[in-house]
Amino acid sequence: MSNLDLTIITPSYNSESTIESTCVSIQSLVSNGAEHIIVDSYSTDETVKIAKRFSNIILHYPKGNMYEAINFGIKHSTRKFITYINSDDLLHAHEILKLQTKISKCDLLYGNISFIDIKGVKLFSRRSAPSILLNFVGRYYNPIFQQGMIFKRELFDRIGPFDTSYRYSADMDFILNAIYSGATFYKTNSLLGSFRLSESQLSTREWDIMQLEGPVIRQKLINKFNLKTNFLSKYVSRLIRYIYNLDLIILGYVKFK
Numbered sequence: 001m002s003n004l005d006l007t008i009i010t011p012s013y014n015s016e017s018t019i020e021s022t023c024v025s026i027q028s029l030v031s032n033g034a035e036h037i038i039v040d041s042y043s044t045d046e047t048v049k050i051a052k053r054f055s056n057i058i059l060h061y062p063k064g065n066m067y068e069a070i071n072f073g074i075k076h077s078t079r080k081f082i083t084y085i086n087s088d089d090l091l092h093a094h095e096i097l098k099l100q101t102k103i104s105k106c107d108l109l110y111g112n113i114s115f116i117d118i119k120g121v122k123l124f125s126r127r128s129a130p131s132i133l134l135n136f137v138g139r140y141y142n143p144i145f146q147q148g149m150i151f152k153r154e155l156f157d158r159i160g161p162f163d164t165s166y167r168y169s170a171d172m173d174f175i176l177n178a179i180y181s182g183a184t185f186y187k188t189n190s191l192l193g194s195f196r197l198s199e200s201q202l203s204t205r206e207w208d209i210m211q212l213e214g215p216v217i218r219q220k221l222i223n224k225f226n227l228k229t230n231f232l233s234k235y236v237s238r239l240i241r242y243i244y245n246l247d248l249i250i251l252g253y254v255k256f257k
Helices: 021-033 047-051 066-075 093-096 130-138 155-160 171-179 213-223 230-242 246-250
Strands: 006-012 035-040 057-060 082-084 108-114 122-124 151-152 187-195
Touching: 021 035, 021 047, 021 093, 035 047, 035 066, 057 093, 057 213, 066 082, 082 155, 093 187, 093 230, 093 246, 122 246, 130 171, 130 187, 130 230, 171 213, 230 246
Parallel strands: 006 035, 006 082, 035 057, 108 187
Antiparallel strands: 082 151, 108 122, 108 151
8 A cells, every 4th residue: 555545534513623633643644644534414513614624625515424524535536545534533654654555465454442521532342353253253244343443445346335224333234245245354452543422413412312223234245145143143243242352351441231
């Protein structure tokens, strides 16, 4: 990935309190050649003004579905590799820079993430599933965290775009489609991003509604790819998820909902 042949997409709307920290977290990637596209949904606050302080491409897309904005940004990207990060989350650029030789050898690279509070203080960490288990555990839960996930534009063109019939979980739909379409994966044990927990964020405000999309997506893909599932395997997958994070659970850093 010479000269960071990477586009970073950030959808935004009225994110003046967090967009600066997001842009700062990306800045060393931009300095190494990455392209940062902010797709703003006509913010009425200082979001765009703050974003313009950084080396960003700023596009506009109507407010509505976040994944429509991400698809729009990817459509305008000029690079071979893609990632996206929401305007209140962070990328761990120093870890991504270490992985330049790895990303070109797979369709999708992913890692672990931390959870932070509104002030950016780390609360706990979570591990994505190892690549060898993706095919199995993906039938029962989303095994890959989106923050820091980097995928080839070629993969997106083959299995994408993000399905905008989903308001909260189109990333899960994309990830599972990649798994069962035969994409290649590389898992790093590094923390590649941070997810900010806030009472005002969409996934917190509408958690109960969001939870309805996961089973619909899984069942769709089970039917599409003729995947076998059973009661025992479901609980084995849950056990794997807990064991893989056991040390974090013991430390009290992980909360599974």
